[in-house]
Amino acid sequence: MGARAVLLALLLALSAQGRRFLAADAAVGVNWGTLSSHRVPPSVVVDLMRANRIGKVKLFDADPTVLRALPGSGIQVMVGITNDALAVIAGSAAAADAWVAQNVSRYVGRGGVDIRYIAVGNEPFLTSYQGQFQSYVIPAMMNIQQSLVRANLANYVKLVVPCNADAYQSASVPSQGVFRVELTQIMTQLAAFLSSSGAPFVVNIYPFLSLYQSSDFPQDYAFFEGSTHPVVDGPNTYYNAFDGNFDTLVSALSKIGYGQLPIAIGEVGWPTDGASSANLTAARAFNQGLINRVMNNKGTPLRPGVPPADVYLFSLFDEEQKSILPGNFERHWGIFSFDGQAKYPLNLGLGNPVLKNAKEVPYLPSRWCIANPAQNLDSVANHLKLACSLADCTRLYYGGSCNGIGENGNVSYAFNSYYQQQKQDAKSCNFDGLGMITYLDPSMDDCHFLVGIDDSRSSAVSSCGCGACCMVWFLFFWVFMYLRMMGFG
Numbered sequence: 001m002g003a004r005a006v007l008l009a010l011l012l013a014l015s016a017q018g019r020r021f022l023a024a025d026a027a028v029g030v031n032w033g034t035l036s037s038h039r040v041p042p043s044v045v046v047d048l049m050r051a052n053r054i055g056k057v058k059l060f061d062a063d064p065t066v067l068r069a070l071p072g073s074g075i076q077v078m079v080g081i082t083n084d085a086l087a088v089i090a091g092s093a094a095a096a097d098a099w100v101a102q103n104v105s106r107y108v109g110r111g112g113v114d115i116r117y118i119a120v121g122n123e124p125f126l127t128s129y130q131g132q133f134q135s136y137v138i139p140a141m142m143n144i145q146q147s148l149v150r151a152n153l154a155n156y157v158k159l160v161v162p163c164n165a166d167a168y169q170s171a172s173v174p175s176q177g178v179f180r181v182e183l184t185q186i187m188t189q190l191a192a193f194l195s196s197s198g199a200p201f202v203v204n205i206y207p208f209l210s211l212y213q214s215s216d217f218p219q220d221y222a223f224f225e226g227s228t229h230p231v232v233d234g235p236n237t238y239y240n241a242f243d244g245n246f247d248t249l250v251s252a253l254s255k256i257g258y259g260q261l262p263i264a265i266g267e268v269g270w271p272t273d274g275a276s277s278a279n280l281t282a283a284r285a286f287n288q289g290l291i292n293r294v295m296n297n298k299g300t301p302l303r304p305g306v307p308p309a310d311v312y313l314f315s316l317f318d319e320e321q322k323s324i325l326p327g328n329f330e331r332h333w334g335i336f337s338f339d340g341q342a343k344y345p346l347n348l349g350l351g352n353p354v355l356k357n358a359k360e361v362p363y364l365p366s367r368w369c370i371a372n373p374a375q376n377l378d379s380v381a382n383h384l385k386l387a388c389s390l391a392d393c394t395r396l397y398y399g400g401s402c403n404g405i406g407e408n409g410n411v412s413y414a415f416n417s418y419y420q421q422q423k424q425d426a427k428s429c430n431f432d433g434l435g436m437i438t439y440l441d442p443s444m445d446d447c448h449f450l451v452g453i454d455d456s457r458s459s460a461v462s463s464c465g466c467g468a469c470c471m472v473w474f475l476f477f478w479v480f481m482y483l484r485m486m487g488f489g
């Protein structure tokens with residue numbers, strides 16, 4: 001049976017059970033990425049989401065330490081197949097079965113993890129990937145769908161493909177939106193599949209990047225307070241980049257015959273550091289404006305009254321192990337800092353007027369590594385380079401919150417960043433005698449010197465169940481009982 005025939009058969013099977021998304025389903029969720037060397041224990045993260053009434057979370061993989069923290073939380077989950085896994089799953093039904101068995105079936109069910117979506121790849125059509133994942137997406141999707149059918153989960157777990165907004169473009173105004181020509185066929189298959197399974201088209205939209213990448217992008221068009229540079233498109237006028245981008249996608253979908261397909265926003269947000277347009281004021285204005293816009297159900301000119309099916313903010317936390325190829329801001333997208341502390345007041349529209357902070361974060365002791373003031377720093381360059389290549393120095397550069405703390409400040413910041421990443425191992429603060437451990441917080445003004453997180457404890461607790469301490473306790477208990485029975489008690 002050819003790929004087309006399989007697709008057709010699947011579509012027919014699916015359309016019988018197809019469910020439409022209702023506008024009432026719209027809700028704000030978050031992306032939970034874990035590219036950090038200071039990971040808050042997953043159970044603390046789940047408590048944080050619950051305290052903030054965040055009911056939907058999007059993951060980039062299917063990390064067992066994360067999934068094991070989610071049962072019974074009431075949080076709806078999107079798990080992800082990484083791009084690297086697509087080829088194998090596209091080529092093998094057994095590999096797809098194994099993925100579903102290991103990463104979905106074993107967690108779902110009564111009292112389990114409420115997995116609602118599987119993301120098949122993450123932005124697999126990104127232009128910079130030069131098509132390397134492109135041909136695997138639809139075959140992988142079909143294999144996973146068949147695995148879900150076999151596992152009796154196809155009614156409940158839906159497949160989606162989060163796409164970067166570079167999958168479509170417009171020569172001028174939103175109504176001119178089209179998918180990139182080499183994607184037309186794949187997008188048509190994808191839209192047909194999503195439409196019959198009742199799943200949304202998932203797109204990531206970043207007005208920040210438009211502003212950052214283009215010096216003539218009108219600043220107020222990136223936000224939601226109205227613009228002195230609106231885009232006039234026939235009868236429609238656009239006052240913000242988000243709506244303009246959204247309707248460019250609606251136009252592209254219309255042109256392939258799926259103008260009514262529900263759209264969910266897989267990622268959207270604003271970073272707070274690492275570039276001058278990435279700051280707390282701007283991030284708050286953007287995210288609050290976006291949430292208010294979604295919550296008032298206004299929709300866009302091409303979808304009046306219909307908000308996106310779901311909106312997943314990017315991101316829950318800062319992740320200081322992310323690649324800085326896009327820019328230094330890339331590690332600072334969190335609405336919370338790496339340790340779960342709210343960066344600015346934000347009303348998610350879920351009941352709390354502001355964000356609540358994470359509780360019981362297992363910090364390392366309050367100590368820092370700085371440049372030893374008694375030493376000459378002439379030979380520090382290589383140490384600095386190494387520390388910054390392994391740990392995170394993105395705040396030190398132009399537009400960052402630690403730019404302008406002076407040369408010694410720079411060295412101290414880099415040393416501390418590395419020392420905390422190495423979990424405060426004393427050797428990691430040596431730097432040939434140029435480093436020094438201090439108990440006085442070296443933070444200055446807006447420049448925060450972090451204290452890392454002790455993630456050894458959480459993993460010990462979650463992986464041991466009845467571990468060493470428990471065994472010892474049991475032993476004592478039985479010895480005690482034995483002694484009592486023998487009349488020694």
Ligand SMILES: *[C@@H]1O[C@H](CO)[C@@H](O)[C@H](O)[C@H]1NC(C)=O
Nearest residue numbers: 061062063082098099102103
């Ligand atoms: C399940 O997902 C994890 C994490 O994303 C991945 O490493 C693993 O290979 C997957 N399992 C299978 C059987 O493919």
Ligand SMILES: *[C@@H]1O[C@H](CO)[C@@H](O)[C@H](O)[C@H]1NC(C)=O
Nearest residue numbers: 219276277278279280281282
């Ligand atoms: C913060 O970012 C906004 C939006 O890009 C910019 O207009 C503003 O000047 C920035 N604020 C600071 C203090 O850099």
Ligand SMILES: *[C@@H]1O[C@H](CO)[C@@H](O)[C@H](O)[C@H]1NC(C)=O
Nearest residue numbers: 396397398404405406407410
């Ligand atoms: C500190 O480091 C940043 C980033 O390399 C640089 O822009 C700045 O000039 C440095 N400051 C001093 C005083 O060397």
